[in-house]
Amino acid sequence: MTYNYFEHSLEDINKALKNGDLTAVQLTKDTLDNIKKTDDKIQAFVRLHEETALAEAAAADEKGDFSNVLAGIPMAMKDNIATKGLETTAASKILADFKPVYDATVTKKLKDDGAVIIGKANMDEFAMGGSSETSAYKQTKNAWDQDKVPGGSSGGSAAAVAAGQVAYALGSDTGGSIRQPAAFNGIAGMKPTYGRVSRFGLFAMASSLDQIGPLTRTVRDNALVLNAISGFDQNDSTSSERAVPDFTEKLGESIKGMKIAVPKEYFQEGLSNEVALQVRAAIEQMKTMGAEVTEVSLPHTHFGVAAYYILMSSEGSSNLQRYDGIRYGHRAKDAKELEEVYKKTRSEGFGNEVKRRIMLGTYSLSAGAYDAFFKKAAQIRTLIIQDFNKVFEDYDLIVGPTTPTQPYGMGEELGDPKTMYLGDALTIPVNLAGLPAMSVNAGFNAGLPIGLQIIGRPFDEQSIYQLAYAFEQGNDFHENTPAIGSNY
Template identity: 60%
Template structure:
């Protein structure tokens, strides 16, 4: 069985190019590893039965040195549409949905020769912070199976952290890549809004959603992100920019870099031990020659209510398409058209999805739009301006990714307000459309802690530079779940 704890994408690529291993062998070993590990972790919802055949085709075509993803196994969050492979969004509503087309990111990965080995679990329609709202299964944290993997990309994070795949795609609406990455001690990357096409991503909140990566190492993220970025005529929010290598600055000195540490991100609600890890990370950056100074992002305190009004409002609009008529779940024994709509949605959606639809519909309703949705949009502008002010003087912002390490399964899922507050340190980034990453930054009581790095719009390269430098200065990659 291939050991993804002891190898990386670049090493595997060199072996594939040299003929020391074939893609068929690599994919076969990956699937065997999934069979051995996943029954306990429960990261995957579906396995791609065509993966080995796809790998054989890559081998027959030959793998060249300039094809870093050719023949490489990758896992896909199950809200990203995959042709001829179930795409459920972890909902009863789409439990048996088999798309007839690929998301843009899937076409790009296929063109690069990457092999989709399976679809990973998530919070239903990406609404949640622990993967516990999934209607299909409960995924466990790779480090402690009694604890949550985070969410909503918990399945992708657990699949990578447990050594089943080297890299996975996730989506991030308010921290849904970074938070599970932090909980599982891996690297999670969210690009600038508009960098990656959302065409074929099942929409939650269209102005906030972004597709990114989860990987064990910083460098393993780069070839995937380089492959999936770019303008897409099918997504009008994508940005036309020249092709670039997002990892081009990896290895450059940190000397002279200015990093901001917002006081609001280390305040009330943040576990003292987590804050200590971030402060220690700041000292490491200083030792590398960077400057780290405290700043203020004063409108951070309004981020949670603004985010949940905007996200829920957009969700209530996006989820109208699930009506029991065209595709997806349809209630049985319905007698009227109203029955089709009401019962299909009542039975097909889970509690959290229905809660957000109702919150969003209320916020958009006549008489309440100005008081809620419009006001949330104004707060969003103020939060964006806070970031712009800081970035006039600093290259990066650093902060904890989450207020606490991973919590026990079942501890918080019944209290939606507590669950919403778990995203308090990540959602401002989505409101402002900025790139950000979570980097392993230590441990508290044996559980991983993540450091968040936030960059200027379209300056992903500086995030990768700092993240790789920090990773190289520590031994967190050598520490393995279960002490393997």
């Protein structure tokens, strides 16, 4: 019988492994079997790494040390996080068959803890997209309704967790790419403080914005995974040397007296009535638990999307220069001159969304446009940071919706980039400011989940988890399972 991830937390699984009621090899085989039964509907995985996963599981059993909570437990890795010797493509044709020669720092940390990497989760190509539809390989579906998108760019990671295929997954978040798919799939997704988790081995899109984080079904599981992947890394110049606390430490503590700010800008035009109603209900629940809630203003929020797409595209156009057909990845076969190699390779290898952002970024950095666009966007970023700093002088946390709408239909916004970009309006400011933020399930409407976003001070993930856990324990939203779970 397939092991049911819907009914067991990471600590439950760890206990079963410790007691000998379960082996890592059997758990991995069950996980692979379940993915094969369900993934034709979800398409969360670009590829499975069966042989190496079973070898890692066998090594965990042979060692017999399950003192680490993640030891022997299969997980999904987003396809833009390097795994040594295992194909990693960022869901792009330009990196087809590419196998990194080193592990990302987060990969190494998980391997050191005995985790089993079951496969690579699908994503938007080079993390450029908000629906996982720009992948060169497949289109991941929402775990709750396969006619809806799972969000992006970490849509495969989120869908795999929500569908019960794995207990946890890693994603990356540049403008909401962990939190938005977490909201669309009704799970917990944490974007840590910039610098909290090493970016070494993450295929860069926008280096000043990208951050790796965990996706899980519950808040406690999320905190346990963040414990495992956080910490200073000498290979990452932006990595923080700040000590890493135990992120589970405040779970279960009362939120009475906690000061929560609710930005009025997060409830303006563009927010659906259904999302507003459910998030307001969540905020009322926090009040009944003793939190002090006040409406505040983050006045430069509405400039966030415009500033972000200039900064992100500029950094992206610079980072993606390395994919030129010379050193690794795809190379055009019929090109004769060097310039022709560059042009044909990149034309063949990159998808439309990636090309669009490269052109926008290259233009923004050009001599005639730099002052008018890139410099202005950088100044707006500073204003957004100042907005957050001012609020955090008086409040512990900021709460609001994760996304303006619920999951939309497959293909519905793919041809309208502007509309899709605006879908990240509530998550983007957090990345611009380098803050930690989490999305948890705030409830359902018409059978689809709605996300609640909790934003904290720099390096105060503990308080976010404290509030998220209190809210989660005050309802049963996290106990709901999608129809795909009937496979068990």
